[in-house]
Amino acid sequence: MKMLIECCMNNIHNGTGEVLKAFHSLPHVEIVEYGCLTQCGICRQENFLFINGTFVAGETPDQLLEKINKMCFTLT
Structure with missing residues (x-):
């Protein structure tokens, strides 16, 4: 099963970019980067x-x- 990860480029600087690095080389993962995902309150x-x-x-x-690792184990 392919995993789709969607990320907000505004949140990358908060540390989310480090999390994405763990998934970049995995062949079953597609990462889509958006300028904004309209989650501004949480994003900060x-x-x-x-x-x-x-x-x-x-x-x-x-x-x-x-949390992602736990979620992925329950998805499979």
Whole structure:
């Protein structure tokens, strides 16, 4: 199953970019970068991505990566 990760370029600087690096080389992952995903209130406070259309956020990049990993294991 291909995983779609959608990210907000405005959130990359908060640490989300570090999380994306973990997925860039995986062949089953497609990353789509948007200028804005209209999540501005959350964007200022947390790291977030959309994984297969589901909003996932974490206070730190490590928390976000942990949530994504847990989510992916339940998707398979």
